[in-house]
Amino acid sequence: MSPKITTELLKQLRQVMKNPRYVQEPVQAYIVPSGDAHQSEYIAPCDCRRAFISGFDGSAGTAIVTEQHAAMWTDGRYFLQAAHQMDSNWTLMKMGLKDTPTQEDWLVSVLPEGSKVGVDPFIIPADQWKRMSKALRSAGHDLVPVKENLIDTIWTDCPQRPCKPLITLDLSYTGVSWRDKIVALRSKMAERKVMWFVVTALDEVAWLFNLRGSDVEYNPVFFAYAVIGMNTIRLFIDGDRMMEPAVREHLQLDSTLEPEFKIQVMPYGSILSELQAVGAGLSAKEKVWLSDKASYALTEAVPKAYRYLTPYTPICIAKAVKNAAETEGMRRAHIKDAVALCELFNWLEKEVPKGTVTEIVAADKAEEFRSQQKDFVELSFATISSTGPNGAIIHYKPVPETNRTLSVNEIYLLDSGAQYKDGTTDVTRTMHFGTPSAYEKECFTYVLKGHIAVSAAIFPNGTKGHLLDSFARSALWDCGLDYLHGTGHGVGSFLNVHEGPCGISYKTFADEPLEAGMIVSDEPGYYEDGSFGIRIENVVLVIPAETKYNFKNRGSLTFEPLTLVPIQTKMIDVNLLTEKECNWVNEYHQKCREVVGAELERQGRHEALRWLLRETEPLGRAQ
């Protein structure tokens, strides 16, 4: 992969940074965050401004361009990728390493006195604005909102904002109607004494109305905002998709409804003026609830005294705890996903030795098998199909320039998932189609021990996921190894593959406690730069645990794996496993056999079934 040449673009950007047509006063630095106006992690092509200006297209990163410098902050998953994709105009700032300056500290160190730093107020979250603004102010600089996005002014062939048809989800998928969700939301609002709630995250809008879309690749969401009052519902959305009879029926747009459930549909672009109107009409004690990650522009639309900001919205928290219909849907989706992967791995086992399977071919084949499954919609993220040294690029996506051929001599790492109408999947398996080295097996086994330590952990109700992160690392740490990413993230139900407010990561502290019904991933890894990558990932459901005692009647929790795909036993050094760990693997494989085996049988996929049966033979411990 050759880096994007950005010399000309940066020159143009530096010109508009001084152009009075776009800025009231020249800005000496311009910040280009990753997100869109909804603070989405995955964004539409028209919102890929940071990738456009720098060439780096990983899912997380912030670019800052000054008159002299161009710098990119990203995390450990993307160090290699960013270094490959950016030209020498750019300095890579490796977040999480001790000597890497924060964006604020770096700006203060390079800016001339009394500088102005510009940013699009619709893109920067209010909490980031506040932190950045404070740090700059205390060093004599100013953070200023630049209404017209400066990247858009130089991006001549910027694609259009998507506006695709909507999918309606009935109760068999969602378990709860949108009306009941509105009722529950209003009761949370009443508890906190707020009168208005502004829904800014795309997955929260989708979840609330039991609608899905496809405006953003991999995330079944659509561009919209909502403002929920105690007696009103306003949905800000563009396009003729609201004219679709199924959507009108679903939202009861043409029915006679109690006024408090009547949805007013408004143009997407009118959110700011409508919110300003709401803000202007507030009387004492009428608060407006926003996420503290909502954009600075929308947050500012509500006078400060009326704002009620929280890190997690009540929708975010409600959405994370899956109900019975959602849990059952997730189970079904994971069984279908396992069927597709059994087919894939069986196929790879036969084809890889021929030397004709590249990373892209394997990724396409995985998609092909998944697409054969019922209710398949799309992939849930860009497939990470990586062999040998590419496996060490944590969020690698094969492109023709890097596309490597799978062989019997290298480790293959596949991190992939799909959106089914009944659930979202995300699974990583690391395979060897020849004979792994003792060192590869050793590292794989430490990662597996970490995976099991989390998956089998029992912990009290009220425990936050970040407290489990070290369990995943302990076996690696014992040998001086580690991995530079978190251990798990929340997973949506036919929604975003990454969602809050829970997760398993040493990096967070403010995560919400785990509770039964939440779904997270468990994905420790080990990466050796230039050689190989190993990751073992299951999606797991938080369930109540039976324990011998019950301290203070708090109750305990544990995890049930939803992912049911064999873990390659060839890669395991059985002598490094404890008896308990060995039993865990055998019981897990027994469940894969029973559950996925039955589905393979039902679908008449006999060859894949034979592969499954062979791959799930119990481990024999050396005595």
Next chain:
Amino acid sequence: MSPKITTELLKQLRQVMKNPRYVQEPVQAYIVPSGDAHQSEYIAPCDCRRAFISGFDGSAGTAIVTEQHAAMWTDGRYFLQAAHQMDSNWTLMKMGLKDTPTQEDWLVSVLPEGSKVGVDPFIIPADQWKRMSKALRSAGHDLVPVKENLIDTIWTDCPQRPCKPLITLDLSYTGVSWRDKIVALRSKMAERKVMWFVVTALDEVAWLFNLRGSDVEYNPVFFAYAVIGMNTIRLFIDGDRMMEPAVREHLQLDSTLEPEFKIQVMPYGSILSELQAVGAGLSAKEKVWLSDKASYALTEAVPKAYRYLTPYTPICIAKAVKNAAETEGMRRAHIKDAVALCELFNWLEKEVPKGTVTEIVAADKAEEFRSQQKDFVELSFATISSTGPNGAIIHYKPVPETNRTLSVNEIYLLDSGAQYKDGTTDVTRTMHFGTPSAYEKECFTYVLKGHIAVSAAIFPNGTKGHLLDSFARSALWDCGLDYLHGTGHGVGSFLNVHEGPCGISYKTFADEPLEAGMIVSDEPGYYEDGSFGIRIENVVLVIPAETKYNFKNRGSLTFEPLTLVPIQTKMIDVNLLTEKECNWVNEYHQKCREVVGAELERQGRHEALRWLLRETEPLGRAQ
């Protein structure tokens, strides 16, 4: 223990809360924090205002009194104690439990509109002021500084502020001279571009000048502040103790010194006016460095634009990493401490069956044996000597009303430590002088497994202690058990037994990473209300670890126990230990034998030596 009757006191306090002699306008609530003007954890009798008003004398707690209510916030260590010590005027707010409101939320829920909440600006840390003030303001109330402490106005027999002689420590104890510490501090100041540093914590003043005192029981500190400029040193301290020749010599007060090392001695009470003078004389870019936990009064003395606040001061961080002289001193102190405890446990074993040893007798005997050791100064905290149900009161201190007699039928928990001139100790052992039940052994063994999991943990350089907290709980969690306190705290070197910036606790996130030379405690426990308490505590030194691999050349760390006191093998259910855990116990006991055995021999304590040898027999695992 019967509760303190506070009806009359609360009545008086509520009167002064409205008395124009003390408050400009009436305050509807008054906050009484735990601390003193230095935010000390352990405080002098004259500063025990919260205990005076409420009766609750645990080390942590905040009282808030309104016209109608009196409420006390404290943590899990003190739930039982606070409930016992307070009368029915008080509501106990159990911090850490889900339904307990924060102080701010509670105030907002009980205060009439537009209330004023008063607090002593010298006692409340600036960071707490900020948080509390913001929360109150957003609910329409005001936090106001009340200069005269309202408790002092009703505390007619309040004791005098202590002013005891100082101890000077030479290089053999400190490893670094006070001049070199000043040089290092100024270099940290230069790095951050600050011109002044205000030392507000008592242990930081003591450490910086290599002086110790005894103004506060258990903590070898003295009441003082210091203000360090790039060319000046001001020490604010009262009494004729600065006339002592040894002190004058140590601080070179009468020598001809370079001006930048000349110490100006000023009255303790003049800190505020001197700091205001410094603040008033600042020119652009001249910053003043303060801890963000410094009092609101001192923080306000520096104009906001000139303040540089950090959660941990450079002294706090430097002090935490012990040098070779300090580490060797800590080792010596722990060997002497172990000698005293071997004597004690040998004595208890003989005396307990006679039925004559009470908790207080045992605590006194422990102090007696410790006081026989070289360089003994005082205890490092109030001895927790507790048997049977008293053991479940986590920070119990025996008093005549609760004093229980040790017996062969109950578990005995002793958490105790001492200040020696060469180091500070803190050790907990849980013993049974008869035959423990299977359940008691089971619980003890889970706690031991947690203790070993931390002590033997290997983790990368840069790891924060809070990431190790779950290791201590895992075995307990597996059975549905837990304990409601952190796992470890930093320990000073002949200084405070609790010190920052490191520790091992799920409650913190902002702790500084562990590094070689830091010293912390490792003290998981299990407490069954009304029955017994178990805790196993060693003080451990962070040391480099040898590992098989060395990921990204980060290096690894582990712990070396400094405490060398046998762990009662009678309490261990060996079948619950892994082979690795069993080996850990045997190796630990072997080291106790060798190191403490040699010292017992040297001191001619032959009976205690025989006890040690018997108690350190290797565990035999049932096959």
